[in-house]
Amino acid sequence: MSTWTFVNVFPAFVNFWQQVHCLSVDEQIERWTSEFMPHWPELLEKQIADYADQNVDWRSVAAEKVFPFLGERLPAMHESHRNLLTLCPTTYQQAELKLGFASPITFVIHVGIGCGAGWVTAYQDSPAIWFGLENIAECGWSDEGSVAGLIAHEFGHVVHEQWRTQRGQAFGEGAWWQLYLEGFAQRCEEIISEESAPHEASNDEDQAWLAWCQAHRAELAAEFLRSVETGEAVQKFFGSWYDIEGHSQCGYFLGHEIIKQLENDLCLKEIAGLTDIEERFKSELRKFH
Known part of the structure; x- marks a missing residue:
């Protein structure tokens, strides 16, 4: 039976952005870190840890590649957000039908610091796909067809992980x-x-x-x-x-x-x-x- 849950951070981000869009990039990042993201500590901690694993300074990435472009990419983020809400459940059903996928999944929709348009990981100890609207907009994948393909791609990762685990095979x-x-x-x-x-x-x-x-x-x-x-x-x-x-x-x-x-x-x-x-x-x- 299909079981999915949304963690939808985007509406709160839109409200936050209205308050900080006129500030400097450094001030935006500081307030994003200290005021906005503490409501979703796991989202912040996992993204920072991902950059630490790569020996990359996340603040530099945020300041150079992400925050300066959020304003101009907001319309595309709105579009991809709408498409994700519509297409995640239907794509789940397609994955269930075509590949026999059967697992609860959490769809996390957020604006992050460039950790990926889609990221198969966990959220609150449950299997999850994180969708980074900032990366989706940057890549030009906000339209319905692109979003549908992206969701299906991420389900491919989930299915792969599930099948490999069932076979007792290690990950590399x-x-x-x-x-x-x-x-x-x-x-x-x-x-x-x-x-x-x-x-x-x-x-x-x-x-x-x-x-x-x-x-x-x-x-x-x-x-x-x-x-x-x-x-x-x-x-x-x-x-x-x-x-x-x-x-x-x-x-x-x-x-x-x-x-x-x-x-x-x-x-x-x-x-x-x-x-x-x-x-x-x-x-x-x-x-x-």
């Missing part, structure tokens, strides 16, 4: 794990949403992203292999603040292509329980170029 880290993780979620998005174009390319403007990735698949595969083999970070393949030749999030495309290839021999549940991830993914990438 590093470049190969990230490529596997995002590729799996991208494939689940395709199944749940029944759309061939991912949320990164769900509107006309972003169709060029998918076409570019398809045309440069061999080069992307070679660059990923080179980066890993030389010990170079693969951040440029993931996230909206990094890019390859002006194209962000190419790792999501590349991972999806590998998962599709693996489905020639394995079902999705078997892929969710893989242990020889690096070996398989390296082999598939070498076939691409």
